[in-house]
Amino acid sequence: MESTMKEIRGDGAPCVLDMDDAATVGGGVEDTYGEDRATEEQLVTPWTVSVARFDDPQYFCVMNQFEYVCLYDLNVLLYRHQERKIMNNIRQYQLPLQKYMALMDLQEGNERLFYKLLIDNVEELLPIVYTPTVGEACQKYGSIFSRPQGLYISLKEKGKILEVLKNWPERSIQVIVVTDGERILGLGDLGCQGMGIPVGKLALYTALGGVRPSACLPITLDVGTNNEELLNDEFYIGLRQRRATGQEYAEFLQEFMSAVKQNYGEKVLIQFEDFANHNAFDLLAKYGTTHLVFNDDIQGTASVVLAGLVAAQKLISGTLADHKYLFLGAGEAGTGIAELIALEISRQTKAPIEECRKKIWLVDSKGLIVSSRKESLQHFKKPWAHDHEPVGSLLDAVHAIKPTVLIGTSGKGQTFTQDVVEAMSSFNEKPIILALSNPTSQSECTAEQAYSWSKGRAVFATGSPFDPVEYDGKIHVPGQANNAYIFPGFGLGVVMSGAIRVHDNMLLAASEALAQQVTEENFEKGLIYPPFSNIRKISAHIAANVAAKAYELGLATRRPRPKDLVKYAESCMYSPVYRNYR
Numbered sequence: 001m002e003s004t005m006k007e008i009r010g011d012g013a014p015c016v017l018d019m020d021d022a023a024t025v026g027g028g029v030e031d032t033y034g035e036d037r038a039t040e041e042q043l044v045t046p047w048t049v050s051v052a053r054f055d056d057p058q059y060f061c062v063m064n065q066f067e068y069v070c071l072y073d074l075n076v077l078l079y080r081h082q083e084r085k086i087m088n089n090i091r092q093y094q095l096p097l098q099k100y101m102a103l104m105d106l107q108e109g110n111e112r113l114f115y116k117l118l119i120d121n122v123e124e125l126l127p128i129v130y131t132p133t134v135g136e137a138c139q140k141y142g143s144i145f146s147r148p149q150g151l152y153i154s155l156k157e158k159g160k161i162l163e164v165l166k167n168w169p170e171r172s173i174q175v176i177v178v179t180d181g182e183r184i185l186g187l188g189d190l191g192c193q194g195m196g197i198p199v200g201k202l203a204l205y206t207a208l209g210g211v212r213p214s215a216c217l218p219i220t221l222d223v224g225t226n227n228e229e230l231l232n233d234e235f236y237i238g239l240r241q242r243r244a245t246g247q248e249y250a251e252f253l254q255e256f257m258s259a260v261k262q263n264y265g266e267k268v269l270i271q272f273e274d275f276a277n278h279n280a281f282d283l284l285a286k287y288g289t290t291h292l293v294f295n296d297d298i299q300g301t302a303s304v305v306l307a308g309l310v311a312a313q314k315l316i317s318g319t320l321a322d323h324k325y326l327f328l329g330a331g332e333a334g335t336g337i338a339e340l341i342a343l344e345i346s347r348q349t350k351a352p353i354e355e356c357r358k359k360i361w362l363v364d365s366k367g368l369i370v371s372s373r374k375e376s377l378q379h380f381k382k383p384w385a386h387d388h389e390p391v392g393s394l395l396d397a398v399h400a401i402k403p404t405v406l407i408g409t410s411g412k413g414q415t416f417t418q419d420v421v422e423a424m425s426s427f428n429e430k431p432i433i434l435a436l437s438n439p440t441s442q443s444e445c446t447a448e449q450a451y452s453w454s455k456g457r458a459v460f461a462t463g464s465p466f467d468p469v470e471y472d473g474k475i476h477v478p479g480q481a482n483n484a485y486i487f488p489g490f491g492l493g494v495v496m497s498g499a500i501r502v503h504d505n506m507l508l509a510a511s512e513a514l515a516q517q518v519t520e521e522n523f524e525k526g527l528i529y530p531p532f533s534n535i536r537k538i539s540a541h542i543a544a545n546v547a548a549k550a551y552e553l554g555l556a557t558r559r560p561r562p563k564d565l566v567k568y569a570e571s572c573m574y575s576p577v578y579r580n581y582r
């Protein structure tokens with residue numbers, strides 16, 4: 001029967017699952033081993049090998065699991081009790097880093113409970129497993145490191161990368177997040193200690209986007225570090241040598257990319273994360289035509305910011321083309337966002353993209369990017385070198401350009417000064433100000449500063465979370481403009497449609513879906529992003545829109561195309577539920 005797929009149970013016996021069931025049991029896309037499928041519809045016996053692996057964090061062991069009794073209610077009770085107990089324990093810790101370590105221990109020891117906790121308490125725990133705390137964890141990774149959480153591939157493994165990949169115990173990988181640790185958030189080169197980032201991003205792939213944990217593979221490529229402090233740190237976990245560059249780096253990356261394709265096939269999504277910009281753009285351009293690759297810092301960030309700007313038009317009543325944009329920071333995030341905005345304006349107005357780019361200006365460490373600097377600019381900055389006299393500082397650029405939107409992607413904290421925010425507020429009724437740099441210490445300004453300096457008029461969002469601020473008797477809630485809104489749903493959409501390449505229109509589709517999820521209630525609070533508490537629903541919509549675009553572009557390989565893509569996305573999402581025993 002065509003609509004039937006074979007599953008291998010934990011005890012090795014094949015069980016047959018109808019496709020319709022597969023769409024309702026919530027076991028994650030291509031849940032090959034069936035380990036996440038237990039629901040009312042699919043009963044599993046407790047003596048299969050899959051539930052008896054006491055040492056595996058994916059399986060929660062109940063004391064009497066070998067008894068032939070219905071354990072479902074007991075499980076549910078135990079689960080709820082455990083969840084409350086562990087949240088209570090985590091709340092006892094004073095320091096975010098202690099909470100981070102407790103959560104990492106939980107992920108190691110009881111993966112299902114970790115995800116249950118993360119899903120049910122997403123707004124509280126996101127700042128712990130993700131920015132800002134993950135930044136501190138990476139900085140201190142050497143001293144808090146106990147057990148490896150992902151796969152390290154070092155220069156020493158050159159020539160053997162395929163063998164190293166084969167050592168990873170899970171075979172059916174769908175998403176890889178890989179870093180070489182050179183630009184970890186706004187914290188710079190943290191070498192091997194950057195592993196916290198792929199681990200954290202993939203935890204969000206599962207909790208926010210529903211990709212099965214066993215299908216996720218965090219990888220850190222250890223190509224050395226130029227961070228002198230780490231090179232001299234006795235607890236540093238990586239190679240003590242300066243970074244490989246040029247041909248050596250290129251050959252290592254080439255071997256890695258080929259090995260991934262050979263081992264996991266054409267449809268594994270490789271997310272590049274926190275590479276320095278002198279490698280990131282080239283890697284994306286080179287492998288974008290041969291592999292299923294996505295750069296979160298360039299593309300994911302662009303998609304999330306575009307969504308926020310589209311949503312902001314409801315608060316300001318205009319269109320994207322009505323604005324003038326100024327960026328502080330012309331690297332991966334800055335130029336990535338700028339290009340997607342230009343693309344969307346071009347799509348909306350039918351104007352050539354070169355014309356649309358002229359609405360967008362960027363400032364880097366040397367000042368405003370202008371045509372007289374063109375020859376010396378890195379290639380990704382050249383499209384933004386417009387005709388203008390040289391301008392040195394951000395404040396001068398704000399006065400000269402008079403932008404309606406100011407976006408910070410410099411990785412440098414406190415660069416949106418009082419003068420800058422006041423200047424923005426002097427010629428805009430509602431200035432849009434996005435301080436995207438992470439972690440919190442690198443944010444271009446705080447929420448309190450943005451609201452007080454703009455006298456409560458700024459439409460404001462930040463990369464790392466800030467608490468609501470009361471100004472002049474009104475509560476202002478800053479949104480979190482972070483690619484975490486996009487990549488989990490985007491990845492789910494790619495995986496569930498079997499897409500073989502990422503196309504810019506899929507980023508626009510993700511953006512559109514996110515913007516549509518902002519409600520009137522959110523707008524009333526001044527928010528341009530929906531709350532993270534609804535993120536799984538949001539991710540399902542993003543996934544559906546991305547998948548629809550992949551089908552439309554002829555890039556999707558999964559046939560037949562599911563009729564209702566939102567329902568299909570929801571049905572594909574992993575849920576950390578306990579099984580029904582009989």
Ligand SMILES: NC(=O)C1=CN([C@@H]2O[C@H](COP(=O)(O)OP(=O)(O)OC[C@H]3O[C@@H](n4cnc5c(N)ncnc54)[C@H](OP(=O)(O)O)[C@@H]3O)[C@@H](O)[C@H]2O)C=CC1
Nearest residue numbers: 185186329330331332333364365410411437438463482483
């Ligand atoms: N909120 C989110 O979702 C995301 C946030 N980010 C954050 O954005 C920041 C930047 O990331 P990314 O774009 O990848 O980094 P890059 O290194 O690629 O770019 C940084 C840019 O900032 C410029 N810059 C640095 N210092 C200054 C300064 N004092 N004044 C003016 N410009 C300056 C650099 O100038 P020059 O080129 O001259 O060196 C460069 O153009 C990081 O903090 C990162 O955490 C990144 C991705 C997603």
Ligand SMILES: CC(=O)C(=O)O
Nearest residue numbers: 185274296297438483
């Ligand atoms: C959020 C993110 O990807 C970054 O700050 O690099």
Ligand SMILES: [Mg+2]
Nearest residue numbers: 273274296297
């Ligand atoms: Mg990043």
